Amino acid sequence: MTTIMDRPADAEPLPSPHRLGSGDMFRLGSHGMRTRPLRAVLSALGIAIGIAAMIAVVSIPASSSKALSDKLAALGPNMLVIKPGKSFMGQDAxxxxxxxxxxxxxxxxxxxxxxxxxxxxxxxxxxxxxxxxxxxxxxxxxxxxxxxxxxxxxxxxxxxxxxxxxxxxxxxxxxxxxxxxxxxxxxxxxxxxxxxxxxxxxxxxxxxxxxxxxxxxxxxxxxxxxxxxxxxxxxxxxxxxxxxxxxxxxxxxxxxxxxxxHPNEVEVALPSEALEAQNLAQESYSALFLALGGVALLVGGVGVANTMVISVLERRREIGLRRALGATRRQIRGQFLAESVLLSGLGGLVGVVLGVGVTAAYALSQSWPAVLPPIALFGGVAIAALVGAIAGAYPAMRAALLTPTSALA
Incomplete structure (x- = not known):
């Protein structure tokens, strides 16, 4: 068998190892999703629900605040209301x-x-x-x-x-x-x-x-x-x-x-303050629902991590074969990390669409203007991708540590 040491001195040099670009990484990651579509959809669904909840929780209060601002502008925040209070003896004055x-x-x-x-x-x-x-x-x-x-x-x-x-x-x-x-x-x-x-x-x-x-x-x-x-x-x-x-x-x-x-027997109120207080109470509930949306997103991230771990176990032979053909650990790690990010990103995109739909439908039912903060829309996809990167980090490292002999055994 001819080895590198036996090659003649005037022989052509061996080609340098091929480096996978970012486009190649994502194509490999999408291949893993296409081969298991049902699992990919179910995993992305958890991310989508979390992102949709967060988008809706951010956008619906924004729509409510805009409706309140428009309402106060139309009715006028400069109205005061005077009502009779109680006398010193507790009687109506x-x-x-x-x-x-x-x-x-x-x-x-x-x-x-x-x-x-x-x-x-x-x-x-x-x-x-x-x-x-x-x-x-x-x-x-x-x-x-x-x-x-x-x-x-x-x-x-x-x-x-x-x-x-x-x-x-x-x-x-x-x-x-x-x-x-x-x-x-x-x-x-x-x-x-x-x-x-x-x-x-x-x-x-x-x-x-x-x-x-x-x-x-x-x-x-x-x-x-x-x-x-x-x-x-x-x-x-x-x-x-x-x-x-x-x-x-x-x-x-x-x-x-x-x-x-008897000025002490007169009550003076500013109705716009009551509406603003009501809006503040709604924002407090929104913070609670935002936390629940975060929990749903966390659960979705755990689901993606679980899917990726199972994917690594099922594709041991593929990993071993690619390693035997010269794929580096960095390339294996990048492949599975890209698949995890794509999976979560897909869920994020679906979640943004769902969140926009829920917000628009609810705002329409309340006769509010639909307000969709750009930071919530773009942030939803970014958060989903970040969750995917975190969720896929461990499975990707685990895949990269597999040796060809142990993977093909």
Whole structure:
């Protein structure tokens, strides 16, 4: 047998060992996936679920925040709400009848309107049990209230100087739903049984997120409430609009202005703060779901590692043959590491598509704009590839340490 030592001196030199490029590595890695498609799909599925969960958890709160920002921009974050508090003896303290005119004298205040509490119930007709209130309240409303709230009429019209003097009513969006009304036919307007008499419904309001109590109420004119429903004329809630840069300054003087004699019996709130607090609570839950998505991703990574370990055991002869034909340990390690990264990357891509689909579907169901942070989309694939590299490191090293003799034995 001729050996290298027996070669003549003038013989042609042996070719240098061929080095596998990155393209060759990935082709070898994809070959391993193609030969076992079902196992590859099941392994990638775990990664896909984890990435999809993380994309959705990041994108859905972003969509919610964008919807909240748009809602506050449309309704105005400069609205303040004044309500009566408790007296020193713990009793309900009514607001003075002069509260609204006094508040309107504050320089930065641009508008103020009030509702008044009416101790009566509303029903669809006079045959319904008087105890069945449907959880609805009845308020007297000033004519400028809708402008102060930046509200809109869904159907019909708002109370005008004429209708406010007669037994007419406007329903909040929730109240209309509970009373079984969705629109107003001017030719045949519906009626409700209110305070032992019929009131004609002339309008239905659109949603008012900054004033949810209005959504669950029936509103009647200030004058007719005093004439027919024993309304005292004291405002129950005052809604105030102020200049954007003066909201906090106005807030500090509202209580003393509304009730100079008893400012401690007045409560002042900023509804936009409640919405922002609600959004913050949603973000806290999002952090929890993000952690759960991370756990799913970890489980997916363990699945990929398990698949690669089994692949190394099943392909011992292939590894031994390639080693016998001159493949280096580095090349064997690169082949299996590339297969693991490709497997996880495929799962990451599928997960991004799933996450985008879930986010878009949920945002559409909530009438939100779908917001997809780019860092979440690109980061999802990158994280999946990183998980694949970590998961495939040990199986790749194990494959590289196999000797030709032990692998082919």
């Amino acid at each position: 009514p607001l003075p009848k002069t509260a609204v005119p006094m508040i309107q004298r504050i320089g930065p205040v641009t508008a103020a309107g009030a509702t008044g509490n009416i101790a009566t119930t509303v029903r669809r007709n006079d045959q319904i049990d008087p105890g069945e209130t449907s959880g609805l309240a009845v308020y007297a409303a000033e004519q400028n209230l809708l402008d102060v709230l930046n509200g809109k009429v869904h159907s019909g019209k708002w109370l005008d100087p004429v209708s406010a003097k007669y037994p007419t009513a406007v329903l909040g969006s929730v109240a209309a739903t509970r009373l079984g009304m969705d629109n107003i036919d001017p030719a045949r307007p519906p009626q409700v049984w209110l305070g032992g008499q019929w009131f004609t419904v002339v309008g239905i309001l659109a949603e008012l997120p900054l004033a949810p109590e209005i959504e669950r109420s029936v509103l009647v004119g200030w004058d007719v409430a005093q004439q027919r429903l024993a309304f005292t004329g004291n405002p129950g809630t005052v809604y105030v609009r102020a200049q954007d840069n003066q909201v906090q300054n106005v807030r500090r003087v509202l209580a003393a202005t509304a009730s100079p004699e």
